[in-house]
Amino acid sequence: MVKITGSKFDMYDENDTKAVTFRNCVAGILENGEVSSLGGYKHHHFTTRLQHSLNVSYYSYCLCRKLGWDFRSAARAGLMHDLYFFENTSVDENGQKLLKNHPFRALENSERIFELNEIEKDAIVNHMWPCISLSRPRFKESMVVSFSDKFCAVIEATLGASLFAARKSSAAANSIASGISDAYVQTKETSLYMLRSIRGTAANVIRLACSFII
Numbered sequence: 001m002v003k004i005t006g007s008k009f010d011m012y013d014e015n016d017t018k019a020v021t022f023r024n025c026v027a028g029i030l031e032n033g034e035v036s037s038l039g040g041y042k043h044h045h046f047t048t049r050l051q052h053s054l055n056v057s058y059y060s061y062c063l064c065r066k067l068g069w070d071f072r073s074a075a076r077a078g079l080m081h082d083l084y085f086f087e088n089t090s091v092d093e094n095g096q097k098l099l100k101n102h103p104f105r106a107l108e109n110s111e112r113i114f115e116l117n118e119i120e121k122d123a124i125v126n127h128m129w130p131c132i133s134l135s136r137p138r139f140k141e142s143m144v145v146s147f148s149d150k151f152c153a154v155i156e157a158t159l160g161a162s163l164f165a166a167r168k169s170s171a172a173a174n175s176i177a178s179g180i181s182d183a184y185v186q187t188k189e190t191s192l193y194m195l196r197s198i199r200g201t202a203a204n205v206i207r208l209a210c211s212f213i214i
């Protein structure tokens with residue numbers, strides 16, 4: 001099952017109309033090799049760019065579907081909005097961060113691989129609005145993709161940080177528990193050794209005493 005961060009939605013549930021419709025919307029994009037390769041890039045510290053793109057696609061789809069808007073374009077644009085193939089920390093030969101222009105790279109890549117409508121192009125190139133965009137999204141669906149992008153960044157960072165903290169606490173607890181367990185085993189072994197020594201000595205003393213009596 002492909003999970004959506006912060007949701008129990010199962011996109012491969014054949015009995016769920018919402019899941020079947022979502023899969024139809026993103027068909028051809030999700031299976032594409034270049035899109036799949038986004039799974040190899042770390043994103044927002046705790047997730048991959050593919051997972052983030054799928055999250056944005058799903059939440060944009062849900063919101064637009066609920067509002068009676070073009071959910072297909074929103075789902076597709078969400079999946080393509082971060083379609084660029086460099087690390088977020090990469091810089092060019094002048095030391096400029098490549099991330100600054102990533103909406104343009106994502107649009108270039110998306111247009112090279114897929115056929116896009118105007119809503120999808122606008123949603124991809126303006127998804128960083130109002131952070132680093134040249135213009136405000138022109139369509140309500142583009143606005144939804146932009147909003148979902150921020151929403152997903154927050155839930156990915158929050159859930160990721162919580163999981164990280166939980167794993168660290170669990171590792172610390174395990175280490176304390178294993179320390180206690182080691183100490184218990186050592187104490188038990190030492191006690192048994194001492195008991196055996198005392199028993200051996202007592203047996204020798206009794207044997208010696210008996211030899212005098214007999």
Ligand SMILES: [Fe+2]
Nearest residue numbers: 081082102127
């Ligand atoms: Fe982005």
Ligand SMILES: [Fe+2]
Nearest residue numbers: 052081082149
């Ligand atoms: Fe994004």
